[in-house]
Amino acid sequence: MQPNDHVCLCFGVSLGKIQNYLAREDPKVASLISECLGAGTGCGWCVPYLKDLHAQHQCGIKPTIEGSTEDYKEGRVQFKDTGKRADAEE
Numbered sequence: 001m002q003p004n005d006h007v008c009l010c011f012g013v014s015l016g017k018i019q020n021y022l023a024r025e026d027p028k029v030a031s032l033i034s035e036c037l038g039a040g041t042g043c044g045w046c047v048p049y050l051k052d053l054h055a056q057h058q059c060g061i062k063p064t065i066e067g068s069t070e071d072y073k074e075g076r077v078q079f080k081d082t083g084k085r086a087d088a089e090e
């Protein structure tokens with residue numbers, strides 16, 4: 001995923017905006033990322049990714065999301081249709 005790609009598709013919050021927010025604000029808990037333009041407060045699809053970005057930041061790693069933006073978007077479509085994540089166990 002590239003910095004201009006949207007992590008929170010509900011509110012159009014890009015990876016770069018979240019990276020900058022984490023670097024600037026150093027939030028103690030992942031849920032505070034919601035202060036970055038409402039990220040994670042819509043359908044909930046991006047919340048596990050926001051938690052992972054926060055965990056990476058806490059470890060001193062520049063946070064990113066592996067994989068293609070197309071797969072990410074497709075996963076959200078399936079999540080909205082079924083309420084399930086493709087990588088979730090049954």
Ligand code: FES
Nearest residue numbers: 009010042043046
């Ligand atoms: S994609 Fe972030 S809340 Fe829906």
